[in-house]
Amino acid sequence: MSLLKTLLTRYVLPNTYRATAVRFTSSDAKLSACDDTPVEMENPYKKERRQCILCKLNIKPDYKNYRLLSQFQSPYTGRIYGRHITGLCKNKQALVENEIRKAQNCAYMPYYYKDKVFLKDPKLFDPENPIRSHRF
């Protein structure tokens, strides 16, 4: 019985579908019988170009905006997270590191810890899951 069922679904049902499909499109096919050549189009499956969070939101890192900069700092040691953790592009990572160093030098931001007021800020990335593995 089950064999009959599988045979039915495999060979009989697809044919009926195909038949109905042909019936529906036959009128259109008559109108444009000659131009059924493949249509030139862009790859519809092309993935969107990835951007880092600062480029996407058009943010310029600034040493006066130390709240933003403190999000790129470890809460335990104050160390600036690397590019493989923050997921920034080379350009923006260099800018962020530079601005953090400026802010620390201007005494806006601490060197060896993260300001406790900012500890509950939303996380931009997960230091436990870096893009490339690291030795720590």
Add this chain to the structure above:
Amino acid sequence: MPTYEVALMLRAMPKPELKTTLKRISHAIFDRGGIIRNIENLGFRPMPYKTTAHGIVHREANYFVFKIDAATKAVWDLKEEYSRDVDVIRRRVFKSQDTCDNNCTLEEELLPPAYREDVQNMIEVGKTQVNRFTYKFKYNSGLDYYPFQK
């Protein structure tokens, strides 16, 4: 005249005194032919680390940022003057950067190593160098002794 940002930390003091200090600071800029574009007050708050200035330990500071247009040579002079000012704990001068390009190169950086441009350049450079690990000294160098330590 280029635009600079002067980040100043002033010691904790009452309002009228602060006013005179700010006046003194801005007059120093005007005397050297500078222009103040704007003054930002970032507030009075505890510093992240204690700082010694003019023999006193400071734990709190008034934060100010002056955006000024001044001659490059006048900036050195200003810094020197502020360093003598007892009310100024710390001063930093940065060139103001307003433009920021947003051509993100993250997509290229996330490619596998063989497709990355900097890795390809590294390989090209490596081809021009002598490989330390596979290099073997040839004895037909014309010397009648071995030139290295054995």
